[in-house]
Amino acid sequence: xxxxxxxxxxxxxxxxxxxxxxxxxxxxxxxxxxxxxxxxxxxxxxxxxxxxxxxxxxxxxxxxxxxxxxxxxxxxxxxxxxxxxxxxxxxxxxxxxxxxxxxxxxxxxxxxxxxxxxxxxxxxxxxxxxxxxxxxxxxxxxxxxxxxxxxxxxxxxxxxxxxxxxxxxxxxxxxxxxxxxxxxxxxxxxxxxxxxxxxxxxxxxxxxxxxxxxxxxxxxxxxxxxxxxxxxxxxxxxxxxxxxxxxxxxxxxxxxxxxxxxxxxxxxxxx
Numbered sequence: 001x002x003x004x005x006x007x008x009x010x011x012x013x014x015x016x017x018x019x020x021x022x023x024x025x026x027x028x029x030x031x032x033x034x035x036x037x038x039x040x041x042x043x044x045x046x047x048x049x050x051x052x053x054x055x056x057x058x059x060x061x062x063x064x065x066x067x068x069x070x071x072x073x074x075x076x077x078x079x080x081x082x083x084x085x086x087x088x089x090x091x092x093x094x095x096x097x098x099x100x101x102x103x104x105x106x107x108x109x110x111x112x113x114x115x116x117x118x119x120x121x122x123x124x125x126x127x128x129x130x131x132x133x134x135x136x137x138x139x140x141x142x143x144x145x146x147x148x149x150x151x152x153x154x155x156x157x158x159x160x161x162x163x164x165x166x167x168x169x170x171x172x173x174x175x176x177x178x179x180x181x182x183x184x185x186x187x188x189x190x191x192x193x194x195x196x197x198x199x200x201x202x203x204x205x206x207x208x209x210x211x212x213x214x215x216x217x218x219x220x221x222x223x224x225x226x227x228x229x230x231x232x233x234x235x236x237x238x239x240x241x242x243x244x245x246x247x248x249x250x251x252x253x254x255x256x257x258x259x260x261x262x263x264x265x266x267x268x269x270x271x
Contacts, residue, residue, distance in 0.1 A: 007034045007042070009070050013086040016052045016248035017062060020078060021070045022088040028072050029102045035069075035194045036112050036169040043067070043184050045197035046074035046096030049223075051177045053241035056248055061178050064185040072099060074199070076220035081249050085256060097201035097211070100172055104135040107170055113141035115168035117159075117183075118175040119202040121145045126206040134205060142166035146175075160190050171195045174202035 009031045012019035021028070028044070035042035045051070045068055055062035065071060072094035073079040079093040107114055116124060116131075124145045132138055144159060151159065163171060170193055173180045180197040187195065203209035211217075212225035223242070227234050 007031065007038060007040060009042075012071070013082060013088065014252070015073075015078060015081040015085060016056060016245060016252060018047065018052050018055050019066045019068075019071060020047060020073055020082050022082065022086070022090060023070060023072045023094050024090070024092070025094055025099060025102050028070060028094050028099055029106050031070060032103050032170065032194045032196060033106045033110060033112070036107065037110065039169070039192045040194075041188050041192055042069045042194040043188055044070045044072070044194060045181050045184070046094065046099055046199055046201075047071040047078060048075040048177070048199070049077050049245040050237065050241050051181070052078065052248070053244040054178050056244060058178070061182070065181060067185065068181070072096075075222070076217070077245065077249075080220070084249075085252060095217075096198040097204045100196070100198045100201045100205070101135060103170065103172075103196065104131065104138045108135055108138040111139070112169040113139040113167055115141050115163050115166055115171045116143040116202070117146070117163070117171055117173050118180065119145055119206070123202055123206045123208050126208060127202050130207060131205055141168035160187060163191060169193050172201070173197045174199065176200070 010021040010023040010027050012021050014020075023031075032042065032044060045065070047065070051065065051071075055065050073082055073090065074093060074096050076093050079090050082088050083090055104114060116127060118124075119127065124143055128140055128143055131140065142162060144162060146159060171191060173184055173195060175183055175197075177197075177199060180199070184195040184197055200209060204211050210229060212222040216222055216225050223238055227238055
């Protein structure tokens with residue numbers, strides 16, 4: 001079995017107090033496949049502004065996030081923050097839905113079955129039909145749409161047993177933030193495989209939710225498109241979390257600039 005030390009993950013850097021990985025699609029996919037081949041537990045999440053803001057509001061959730069092996073910059077503002085604060089030079093974000101497809105493609109090449117956990121039953125039904133069309137050759141070992149509530153211990157045990165017995169080597173979790181990250185954190189040591197949290201990827205790949213046009217995604221306007229699509233559900237979220245992220249990022253940038261300044265100004269000589 002491959003030692004955990006031989007599974008490489010991209011370096012992490014603080015953005016608004018959360019350790020975001022300086023990952024690309026290629027490096028993130030490689031890390032996940034390494035862990036799957038080694039049958040090792042690994043926690044991965046595509047992390048957006050919402051996740052960073054939630055981590056600031058709920059410090060317990062923040063500690064859970066920072067225990068993950070890899071948090072990819074899912075949103076353009078997170079990528080911008082990573083480049084601004086740490087000069088990482090990332091040219092593109094690592095978007096959850098796209099990462100899921102890249103990992104599925106690599107898993108198909110390595111003959112690694114995947115498990116799908118989350119989503120409404122109707123969404124999951126469409127997803128298991130469409131995903132093999134998007135990624136020919138991939139194998140879906142199993143799937144589950146858990147109820148939108150806390151599971152009883154016996155229900156949770158049954159879900160874990162189903163994943164283990166399915167033969168899956170990678171679990172994709174689509175429960176939404178922060179529920180999906182909390183589920184991954186609680187089940188890390190029960191599942192010897194990568195647990196990859198991908199947010200709304202299930203809905204997008206099932207075709208039940210429209211994605212923003214490419215030009216809006218590139219300009220960090222995906223939130224606006226989604227707000228127009230789901231105003232009732234998302235208006236309060238964005239009104240709350242976007243200002244928090246801007247404040248946190250501005251504060252961290254100002255603090256880092258302050259640390260770079262000399263502690264004393266040189267004294268000018270008299271003429």
